[in-house]
Amino acid sequence: MTTPTETTGPAAGAEPEANSAAAVAKKIEGRSPGRIAWDRLKRDKVALAGGAVVILLILAAIFAPVLTALFGHPVDQPHPDQINPDLGLPKGSFGGINSDFLLGVDPTFGRDVFSRILYGARISLLVAFLAATVSVLIGVVMGIMAGYFGGWVDSVISRVMDVLLAFPQLLFSIALVSVMPNSLLGLNDTGVRVLVLVVVIGFFGWPYIGRIVRGQALSLREREFVDAARSLGAGKAHILFRELLPNLVAPILVYATLIIPTNILNEAALSFLGAGVRPPTPSWGQMLSDAVAIYQSDPTYMVVPGLAIFITVLAFNLFGDGLRDALDPKGN
């Protein structure tokens, strides 16, 4: 790395030999950039709280079957006794919340909202993580190449990004989902929908990262340290991934951590528009979409999935922000 980092003592680059001499090195230990970041992150209580919520949510999603068995009801089980037959709405106030149904029941069927929120988290997080991986991988490689090489490489990549960004992605996704078959590659209906969501969200997401990375690489390549590396005879791969990439880590991380919550919102939006997983498989966006028609008489059913999305996205954002501050070489 050519940017100054606040390593104290021996440079972080001297690490290969550090293993054998670990005992000696400990006292005058130079802190690696990762170590510095971790130390800083530990001091950021808000970010840690966000991280804790993220971990809890992931665990809750993984152990959804256990949690619903303990505190809820089977996810698709209707409870007609909880529904006022005249209105089709939950009995009691606040969407039928009581000690048995922690977050109430949904209208018409009377299914346990607590269970449906937990199972919705599974879809939401799975799609968000997989799609983020797709976007970051493609976006970083394409963006850095376009920005540094310029010329025809830049033209081609930029045109591809422009075309992708010019596509009305929400419309396109709805259209694509609506023509998908019910089973594909041995996946069941929910599996197909999840796959399509990941591909669509991930693929339409990479130009956002790509453009940012390209823009940064574009101005970085004019900087003196790149000239210096070039004049020392550094190869293209070295300049791209050893000189430019470390300077791009901050923006890439910001956008990578921001793209997970964005993906959660995208998945919810597609489900809201009816292009997510198909009922009865629950998803947050689908619940909100159902709530549109009845939010005046049963606001709880709108608030619960809305808050679920809000809390999840907020937790990821808080953690991402803290991570960014911790990794910022200029911070202290």
Added chain:
Amino acid sequence: MLVYVFRRLVNVVFMLLVVAAVTFGIFFMVPKLTGSDPALLYVGKIADKAAVEGIRHKMGLDKSIIEQFWLFLKGIFVGRDFNAGVDVTHCSAPCLGYSFKTEREVWPLLLDRVGVDFSLAVGASILWVVLGTGTGVVSALRRGTLLDRITMTGALAGVSLPMYFTGLVALAVFANNLGWFPNNYTDFADDPLLWFEGLVLPWITLAFLFAATYARLSRATLLDVLGEDYIRTARAKGLAEPVVIGKHAMRSTLTPILTIFGMDLGGLLGGAVLTEKTFNLRGLGYEAVTSIASSDLPVIMGVTLFAAFFIIMANLLVDMLYAVVDPRVRLG
């Protein structure tokens, strides 16, 4: 500069062609996958065989995909005659065909709808750029103060809330409970005051979402820029702080803001699907979702191209503005 603009305009046409070709290809395949017959969609289910064949011939649906695409493109530039022997329908340029469902010409339909999105985008974008960038800059300059923490917490909440959830809550509270605003849209030409009132909630909801993003981005970028050497140089040579910020730091800060502004504004003009669904507005997004649901290919094509056109033009403008804002960027 002129050569650059000309080259980019050629590119715009090329990109629109690509978008058109891809959309055409995909939706040409849709009837084949779902086993529906576009000609049947025009005439309705009960029509006799001869009528179906007649309409198939008249609309050119009996030709190959390449030929159909060519006729479609020709129609945009020189207009098109739908000819079935005695019965000739002329569709003047720019001709995007007829809706399967309503048999209206697509072009006037789009012009009819775009007003809603235009109204929505103009009001909201002014709000969010001023508010978002303003708070971001103030936050960066007052880093670490209570004001910074409050605005940034608000911004973080803003980017974490799904727009349709905020919109529903806003509708429930301000339109239904308090009755401050109508919850329907009035055309500007009919009644400017009602037009304004009907758009206040959508504007604020949209602007809140975008302003939060812009505030975060401009704060982070400005803080980054303020750490640059040339800012230290500017201060060292005795420039007044407002000049350092306004003339030197803001230029680099505006680059990423411009990037996302181009994408956001272009995207909104081409149909704000979620906003339209939440606030029950009948714009391009509404038209698109309805046409997808009914496989109304000519309308889907029209909206997609229309939306792509706005996004591409917005990006072109942004790229040209880069050169004005950031002296390091060379056009050409």
